[in-house]
Amino acid sequence: MKTTSDRLSGYRIAGAVAALLLAILLGWTLYESTGTEQLVLPTNGVLHGARDDVPSDAAAAEALRERTALQAWRGEAGPSPAAAAEPAVTGQAMGGGTDETGAAALVASWLGSRDENWEMIRERGFLEGRVTQPAEFLSVLEQPQGRTWRGLHNEEIVFGGGIVIFGFSLLLALFLAWRGRVPVEEGFSGERVQRFSGFERANHWVTAGSFVLIALTGLLLLYGQYLLKPLLGAGIYHSWALVGAWIHMIFAVPFVIGVAVMVVMWIRQNGPSKLDVEWLKRFGGFLPGSEGHPPARRFNTGQKLIFWAVVLGAIALLVTGLSLMFPFFWLEITGMQLAQLIHAGVGLVMIAIIIGHIYIGTVGMEGAFDAMWRGDVDRNWAKEHHSIWLAEKQGGRRQTH
Amino acid sequence: MARMKFLCDAERCIECNACVTACKNEHEVPWGINRRRVVTIDDGLPSERSISIACMHCTDAPCIAVCPVDCIYQNDNGIVLHSKDLCIGCGYCFYACPFGAPQYPQASNFGSRGKMDKCTFCAGGPEENHSEAEYRKYGRNRVAEGKLPLCAEVCSTRALLAGDGEMIGGIYEERVIRRGYGSGAWGWQTAYYGRNLGG
Amino acid sequence: MLTRRSNGPTARPGLAARLGAGASSDGPHERAGGGTLSRRGFMQRSGLGVAGLSAVSALPLARVGRAEVREGPVEQPDRIERKKTVCPFCAVGCSIWAEVQDGTWLGQEPAFESPVNMGTHCAKGAATRELAIGHRRLKYPLKRENGRWKRIDWDQAIEEIGDKMLEIRERSGPDSVYWLGSAKFSNEQAYLFRKFAAFWGTNNCDHQARICHSTTVAGVANSFGYGAMTNSFNDIHNSKAIFLIGGNPAEAHPVSMLHLLRAKELGAKLIVIDPRFTRTAKHANEYVRLRPGSDVAFMWGVLWHIFENGWEDKEFIRQRVFGMDEIRKEVANWTPDEVERVTGVTGDQVRRVAEAYARNQPATLIWCMGLTQSTIGNNKTRAASILQLALGNIGTAGGGANIFRGHDNVQGATDLGVLCHTLPGYYGVTEGAFRHWARVWDVDYEWLKSRFASTEMMTRNGIPVSRWFDGVLEDVDSLDQPDKVKGMVFWGHAPNSQTRGPDLKNGLEEVELLVVIDPVPGLAPVIPDRPDGTYLLPAGSTMEMAGSVTNSQRALQWREKVIEPMFEAKSDYEITYRLARKLGFAEELFKNIAVENDEPVAEDLTREFNRGMWTVGYTGQSPERLKAHMANQHRFDSTTLRGKGGEVDGEYYGLPWPCWGDPEMGHPGTPILYDTSKPVAEGGLPFRARWGVEHEGENLLAEESWTEGSEIEDGYPEFTLAMLQELGWAGELTEQEMAVIRSLDVDRPEKINWKTDLSGGIQRVAIAHGCAPFGNGKARALVWNFPDPVPLHREPLYTNRRDLVEDYPTYADRRDYRLPVLYRSIQDNDYADAFPLALTSGRLVEYEGGGDETRSNIWLAEIQQQMFCEMNPADAAAAGIGDGQEVWLSTPGGARLRVAALVTERVGRGTVFMPFHFGGYWMGEDLTERYPEGALPYVMGESSNTAQTYGYDVVTFMQETKATLCRVEPA
Known part of the structure; x- marks a missing residue:
């Protein structure tokens, strides 16, 4: 029996190169994640980064101090300062600009005075009261967990997503480098067996295409500011992000419909069976040295896992996504924060899973791609991966003839 | 260096809503957008307190940190401003904001949000000072005229203070000393001492 | 097309930026059912709810208009004119800087230099600009024809109204046209209006003072000499204790809280007595929950402790008070047990209050409509006055009877006699009074007399506003005037401020002619089902005319005209002139007053009343002196209000009346009434x-x-x-x-x-x-000419304490003010089983009075969108009502209101509270269709006064709104 590596060593080399790259990316992600999140620094500008030609109002500070004094004045006694009637007009551009060191020092000075006014500090806590406007969400006075959410979002989600995606991809690349492409062991028979109908394929690709768009735009929103904005500039990146946000929401519709159709079409074929135990024991026969592939019906256990991951993931994304699109419809602020975290987390894991699915459907396995692309597969491929299905199908065909 | 802050003295606030309407009047804020609001805790009970709240212009502002398009920024007076040209209405700043400051108009019937709107400390936005564009998007720029936010300037009982943090802190502390009690500056810890910063 | 009278572009913000501002979206379709704004209704109004998703998109975060569209001109600092006006809402009298560019009002700034408000405002003051530039104003004269509004021009309106009035006059006499004036008038317009009514020939003219502080004026004037707040808001800084009964300044006079809280921080004890734990009460050192209507009993309970412990100021009483011994006899009956039985306040608390109040001197006593709006209102105000007299607190800094008046110029309009029982300056309606004013007016007394139906009618009190509709509905035989009221003029007055809704509606339907002169349509044209005979005339707001106003502390402030009247509105002065010209007495009316372009000159009006207002000292405040005070506001001390330096040196801010003599005499005004520590020439006074x-x-x-x-x-x-x-x-x-x-x-x-x-x-x-x-x-503790010379507690007409009716019965039925008035024949009926809960009413900070102007103000309306009734959780649970649920509230008068329940501990068990600013719904029915196009308020709801019941003060016919009965059931 020929080994894959003999036959297609190019895949293994590519796998090794990819693994190396992914290992570097993963290492970089892990390294970045060990630092604490940087303080927000004043920039005096936003359209094109920090600017010194934008009036900073620093010049107004003195006038403002005078004005602040008016708020204490007259609670005491005596006539009004005559100046009160005519405020100074200021607001020139400030000179110099803010470099990062200066900005960091500034923030440090803002933080430094805590001890001086400790008497004024109330313990922070979630506070909700009543407002007269008919909008319940306004009644939350303070939700300090917003800062916690910021930390979870900017660290756990951002870096966690990198680790999951790069880590899982690295595993795939390592597998490729080690095992190479899973071959059709008996070689192609030249005889085709119909596997997916046109409708099934169309639905799959609509769903898949939607997912790719959703995933890319999701990644764009999550990582674009770090990865793309420096390249594109704020203005162009904003347009991308805006279009991305709309694509993200609009393509949720075909994606969800596609998944729903899959559920209707395929749910009965994806139920668990005894075969799955065997399949898992033998890891689908993918490992080198395994004696052929375990028997499977139309969907083997790996495909079933993808199916259920997609279905459950889609439900989670739909529910959380809708609650973000329609704020306060059924969730309060805490729920929305949680929903956002779940949405992002599930989305990232889904992306990793789908990367695995794409891998095995294309590079990872010889002959697999045809199933969803042409709709028919080679008989030998079917025999190896879906032996029972093939047998039933051929039996059935005989009966019909 | 001067650092602009808001402080609401709950012992003085009488929920007269002057801050709310002054803001609306000054910036022509449309119906449904509340840059500032007054929340009453324990309504009708002896422990009742009213607090006027808007964007507190936090130190290490979480809204800036989470904005996916970096449309929010802080200037060297500590005032947190944003660009409506860049905003995509994602709502992240609302999740992160400890004070519910960001507000969104509805952009479409598809449930999506429009450009975020929030208190500017009456300091306009990234457009040129006193320009028409600045007024239309963000309202008036009083700070550039040497004036403080109108909400604090008109506060009926001088409960809401705005301006240099040290100065308004001093005014508040004097009051506490004189009357012998104070329930603390609401929101200051969350706004100005960040995540776990500054002790 | 409507045109705004400004040379520049349209005022900001433009129509499109405003919620449903376009005329087309003002139609009846835009409201959903119920007494409140439904989400859907809101969405439609905001022009948002179009597609099927509208129900979903009506989410809080999404319930907004277009954030980025702001229209209109942008301020250009070098072209801005600054004008100073005075806030048109409450009687605190806050100054406002208006920024005007090319005749368009672009912004308002706080007037830091004003010693009254020091730059502060409440929600209303901060939204003043919108009152003038708002798009829901009445824009042009309208006439109701076959149940539809028809636009007409001013000439036609004046012509038709005048013809009809002259016809009524011919047929029924001048007393059959009722002239209802306003506390929103400037002093000049108030004066002109009263003079106008006299020249028309009737005493049937009145204004809001009747239904807000008439019992105060009567009670206090009969105790001390003058019917006004004795000290000033600023003077409260000097108080060591503040006894606040029946008032909620945090919502009704928010800027006064600036001074109250200042006093509190200087150590004053704040004692708040109210059936409801108000926004003011939460700042109190001691809050007393009182059973509605039992104020006299409580105050006597406090005085009982004062006398018991000898805390009274014996020397002050000996020197300056008459009749205190009679009071002692009555107070002796109010033992702690009896006080607790009547008021529900424990003996301990009454003692605690008495001690805190009597031992912290000087102490001020503040009251508002919680005391005045009662069948025994004058007893309550006199009891409060006596409490202060007993402690020697009148005429001292930090003391005083500080009566916070309601409207911006209710004090001035009262002083200038927009009342049915007196000419300007409290001269009364005697022959002597008419002779005095005829001399001032430079008209022949005999001619003036000939304008009236008879000398008898000339010297007889008119019908008060609280009961004007009884003048329409009563039999002619039981009226003390020749004929019923046939023509009704609402000039800046909301009908929903009058009680007995069903009768009011009948009255509005019965009159032959209904004229409404107002910046907004209000409810007078909306409540009645009247196909014809209604005219709406758009009046300019107070910012659109110059003139002086008198705030609660008797200080006069001059308003500059900020902008020309918007749309086709005309100033009150001009409307008065045009009407007088049509009615044929313009020449006499304006004999010594210049009229420019049909508009009488304000300064000439001031100078004319300066010549006649000797009784209350409105003689020294010339327009020139008032303008000098406005220009020198920064020179006045924030506590004493005394000017330092400049042309106002030594004068008191606003020349608080009495400002004796002529302007040339230079009297500085009287900052504290009855203060003997100063010479009269420097503002001192004894009791009158x-x-x-x-x-x-x-x-x-x-x-x-x-x-x-x-x-x-x-x-x-x-x-x-x-x-x-x-x-x-x-x-x-x-x-x-x-x-x-x-x-x-x-x-x-x-x-x-x-x-x-x-x-x-x-x-x-x-x-x-x-x-x-x-x-x-001496001040009088004993007012022998009143029905109760010693103020007595008497149970409200509608009370659920039948056990107390026997001990504290009301009066026998009487006659006064041309009408019969019922007391015992109502109280004899027991309504307590059917209507078990006590009903009281009050204010919200965002709205004022009947609320039409403020509910048409977009900035204010958004904050309070729903009419409600406050209920205690126990009562709500007993009736099966949840927070926010719609309920039917019914009262013995036959009215029922559909409102939302606000379940809160704020009100005590057995008490229900309603705010009184809403309108536009009538017992569950939506009246949107009756509004003229484009003038619908943003927020509508049931009027609480629709449900308020019969009951009038025995001296002034003040209506009872603070203690009646009701029943609340789930809707």
Whole structure:
């Protein structure tokens, strides 16, 4: 029996190169994640980064101090300062600009005075009261967990997503480098067996295409500011992000419909069976040295896992996504924060899973791609991966003839 | 260096809503957008307190940190401003904001949000000072005229203070000393001492 | 097309930016059912709910308009004009800087230099600009024809209204047209309006003071001499205790809280007495929950402790108070147990309050409509006055009876006599009063008399506003005037501020002519089902005309005209002129007043009333002096209100009346009434010797008490020429003054007194000798000419405490003000089973009065969008009502309101509270269709006064709104 590596060593080399790259990316992600999140620094500008030609109002500070004094004045006694009637007009551009060191020092000075006014500090806590406007969400006075959410979002989600995606991809690349492409062991028979109908394929690709768009735009929103904005500039990146946000929401519709159709079409074929135990024991026969592939019906256990991951993931994304699109419809602020975290987390894991699915459907396995692309597969491929299905199908065909 | 802050003295606030309407009047804020609001805790009970709240212009502002398009920024007076040209209405700043400051108009019937709107400390936005564009998007720029936010300037009982943090802190502390009690500056810890910063 | 009267572009914000501002979206379709704004209704109004998703998109975050569209001109600093006006809402009198560019009002700035508000505002003050530039105003004259509004022009409107009035006058006499004026008038317009009514020939004219503080004016004027707040808001800084009963300044007078809280921070004890734990009460050191209507019992309970412990100011009482012994006898009945039985306040708490109040001196006593709007309102205000007299708290800094008035110029409109029982200056409606004013007006008394139906009608009190509709509905036989009221003019007055909704509606439907002159349509044209005979005339707001206003602390402030009246509105002055011209007496009315482009000149009106208002000292405040005060606001001390330096040096801010003599005399105004520590020439005063020199053998003049520097070191009666002659001071009158005095009464000039002396000489000479022109008398604790000489507690007409009715019954039925009035015949019926809960009412900070203007103000309306009734959780649970649920609230008068329940501990068990600013719904029915196009308020709801029941104060016909009965059931 020929080994894959003999036959297609190019895949293994590519796998090794990819693994190396992914290992570097993963290492970089892990390294970045060990630092604490940087303080927000004043920039005096936003359209094109920090600017010194934008009036900073620093010049107004003195006038403002005078004005602040008016708020204490007259609670005491005596006539009004005559100046009160005519405020100074200021607001020139400030000179110099803010470099990062200066900005960091500034923030440090803002933080430094805590001890001086400790008497004024109330313990922070979630506070909700009543407002007269008919909008319940306004009644939350303070939700300090917003800062916690910021930390979870900017660290756990951002870096966690990198680790999951790069880590899982690295595993795939390592597998490729080690095992190479899973071959059709008996070689192609030249005889085709119909596997997916046109409708099934169309639905799959609509769903898949939607997912790719959703995933890319999701990644764009999550990582674009770090990865793309420096390249594109704020203005162009904003347009991308805006279009991305709309694509993200609009393509949720075909994606969800596609998944729903899959559920209707395929749910009965994806139920668990005894075969799955065997399949898992033998890891689908993918490992080198395994004696052929375990028997499977139309969907083997790996495909079933993808199916259920997609279905459950889609439900989670739909529910959380809708609650973000329609704020306060059924969730309060805490729920929305949680929903956002779940949405992002599930989305990232889904992306990793789908990367695995794409891998095995294309590079990872010889002959697999045809199933969803042409709709028919080679008989030998079917025999190896879906032996029972093939047998039933051929039996059935005989009966019909 | 001067650092602009808001402080609401709950012992003085009488929920007269002057801050709310002054803001609306000054910036022509449309119906449904509340840059500032007054929340009453324990309504009708002896422990009742009213607090006027808007964007507190936090130190290490979480809204800036989470904005996916970096449309929010802080200037060297500590005032947190944003660009409506860049905003995509994602709502992240609302999740992160400890004070519910960001507000969104509805952009479409598809449930999506429009450009975020929030208190500017009456300091306009990234457009040129006193320009028409600045007024239309963000309202008036009083700070550039040497004036403080109108909400604090008109506060009926001088409960809401705005301006240099040290100065308004001093005014508040004097009051506490004189009357012998104070329930603390609401929101200051969350706004100005960040995540776990500054002790 | 509508045109705004401005040269520049349309005022910002443009129509499109505003919620449903376009005329087309103002149609009846835009409201959903129920007494509140539904989400869907809101969405439609905001122009948002279009597609099927609208129900979903009506989410809080999404319920907004277009954030980025702001229209109109942008301010250009170099073209901005700054004008100072005075807030048009409550009587605190906050100054506002208006920024005007090319005739368009672009912004408003706080007036830091104003000693009253020091730059602060409440929600209403901060939204003032919108009141003028708002798009929901009445834009042009309208006439109701076959149930539809038809636009007409001013000439046609004045012509038709005038013809109809003249016809009514011909047929039924001048008393059949009722002129309902307003506390929103400037002093000048108030004066002109009263004069107008006199020239038309009727005393049937009145305004809001009747239904807000008439019992205060009557009670306080009969106790001390003048019916007004004695001290000032700023003076409260000096108080060591604040006794606040029946008032909620945090919502009704928010800026006064600036001064109250300042006092509190200086150590004053704040005691708040109210059936409801108000926004003010939460700042109190001691909050007392009182059973509605039991205020007299509570105050006597406090006084019981004061007398028991000898905390009263015995010297003050001996020198300056008459009749306190009679009070002692009544107070002795109010033992702690009895007080607790009647008021529900525990003996401990009453004692605690009495001690905190009596032992922290000086103490001020503040009250508002919680005390006044009652069948025994005058008893309550007098009891409060007596409480202060007992502690010697009148006439001292930090003390005083600080009565916070309601509307921006309700004090001025009262002083200038927009009332059915007096001419300007409290001269009354006697022949002498008419003769005095005829002289000031420079018209022949006989001609004036001929304008009235008869001398009898001329000198008879008119019908008060609280019962104007009884003048329509009563049988002619039981009316003390020739015919029923047939023509009704609402000039700046909301009908939903009057109680007994169903009767009010009948009255509005019954009159032949209904004229509404107002910046907004209000409810007068909306409540009645009237296909014809209604006219709406758009009046300019207070920012669109110049003139003076008197705030609660008697200080006069001058308003500049900020902008020309918007749309086709016209100023009150001009409308008065046009009407007078049509009715045929313009020439007499404006004999000494310049009229420019049909608009009388405000300053001329001020100068004319300066010449006649001697009784209350509205004589020294010339327009020039008032304008100087506005320009020098920054020079006044924030506590004493005394000017330092400049042309206002030594004067008190706003020349608080009495500002004696003519402007040239330079009296500084009187910052604290009855303060004997200052010379009269510098603002000191004794109590007014108003009731003669003795009563049943007892001296009514002050004993061993006089103002600083007085040359008469004892009590003395009011000054007449005869008295001057007796004192040997008559020679100090100038030739000119003597000539005027002689001309006033050729036969007996010595009878001329300080009130009718048009030369001001008698006042001048008296003051030169350190004396008060009005004498030096005692305050009266015993008002022998009132039905209850000693203030008594009497149960409300509708009460669920039947056990108390026996001990504290109301009056027998009576007649007054041309009408019969019921007391016992109502109280004899037991309504308590069917209507078990006590009902009281009050304010919300965002709205004022009937609320039409403020509910048409987009900035204010958004904050309070729903009419509600507050209920205690226990009562709500018993009735099966949840928070926010719709309920039916019904009262014995036959009215039922559909409102939302607000379940809160704020009200005590057994009490229900409703705010009174809403309108536009009528017992569950939506009246949107009856509004003229484009003038629908943003927020509508049931009017609480629709449900309020019968009951009138025995002296002034103040209506009862604070203690009646109701039943609440789930809707």
